[in-house]
Amino acid sequence: MTTPTESNWVIPLAFLLATGVFLGLSTNLAKIAAGVGLEPLAFLAWSLVGSTTVLAVIGAVRHRLPPINARTIEYFVVSGLVSVAVPNLLSFAAVPRVGAGFVALSIAFPPLFTYLGALLLGMEEFQTRRAAGVAFALGGAALLAALKLSEPDADAFWIVTTLTAPVLLAVGNIYRTLRWPEGAAPDELAPGMLAASGLMLLVVGAITGVLLGGVSRFSLVVPTENIVPVLLIIAQTLTFSCMYLLFFFLQKHGGPIYLSLLGSVGAVVGVPIAVFLLGEAPPQGLAIGGLLIALGVGLLTFGDPQAS
Incomplete structure (x- = not known):
């Protein structure tokens, strides 16, 4: 893994902000999809199939397809399960019930879990500045979540x-760092992880469709009454393609702790979209929570994001 110098904090920060924008956009696309009758499993599965195709074609043109061996297959399956398939499916299914704004906020929680895991596994030595950054980011997210739970109709x-x-997501952050295939480049790993996660969801949809007689929430069927569902899948496909490609570059340049701040940035981007474009009520404590998250990102950004 490459370790940046003090002058290179701008590179991880740029990846963090760009990936966070796509993450915030992805959450809100899930809410729009739910509103037009697209089931979470279908929306997520076909979007992942599409983004896998996009990144695989780009990789083939550039002669940078992922290596296929026992190590990379394990990497793609495990990382696809804990980093993409399950957390995204849970989040997308929750959007119609708790709102895109809260789902966007929830993905700001991984920093503490990732940081604690890295400390326990000896991947990072305790450093006051970095610990404070994680604490501020998590504190902002925790405040917003606690206020959400206190709402009468929660x-x-x-x-x-x-x-x-x-x-x-925190488990995935640690796993992908510890098991990063030797010599593999970020743009080689992204399509493999997406392919594994997309295949898992297609299998789940096919099995549940047979066992449960096509219960709608597990359906892979895309409504065809109009073109909107298809356009939303295309939009999510492009969002996933950009997000997960940047995601691996961010991990390569910033490490697992810094990567875990992605959710905090995604929350800062996703909540305003939910409020101003989708008409959701702004979460209580948004100003204070957003300030704490921004402070946490700053403390983990300036200097070496991978410093231990």
Whole structure:
């Protein structure tokens, strides 16, 4: 893994901000999709198939397709499961119940779990500045989530379900760093992970379709009454393609702790989209929570993002 110098903090920051924009956009596209009758499984599965195709074609043209061996297959399957398929499916299913704004906020939780995991596994030595950055970012997200839970009409089941996704994302952050295939480039790993996650979801959809007689929530069928669902899948395909390609470059240049701040940036981007474009009520405490998240990103950004 490449370790940046003090002068190279701009590179990880640029990747962080760009990837966060696509992450925030992705969450809101899920809400729009739910509003036009696209089931979460179908929307996620076909978007992943599309983004896999896009990145694989680009890789083939550039002669940079992912290596296929036992190590990379394990990497693609495990990272696809805990980093893409399950957390995205949980989040997309929760959007109609708790709102795109709250789902966007929930993905700001991984920093603490990732940081603690890295400390326990000896991947990082304790450093006050970095610990403070994680604490501020997590504090901002926790404040916003606590206020959401205190609302009179809060759906506790779906709120808790939504908050399960960050735990899986943190596990994925640690795993992808520890098991990064030797010599593999970021743009070689992205299509493999997306292909594995997309295939898993297609299998789930096919099996549940047979066992449950095509229950709608597990359906892979895309409504064809109008072109909007197809356009949304195309939009999510392009969003995923950009997001996950940048995602691996961010991990390569910033490391797992810095990468975990992606959710915080995604929340800062995703919540305003939900409020101003989709008409959701702004979450309570948004100003204070956003300020704490920004402060946390700053403390983990300036200097070496991978410093230990």
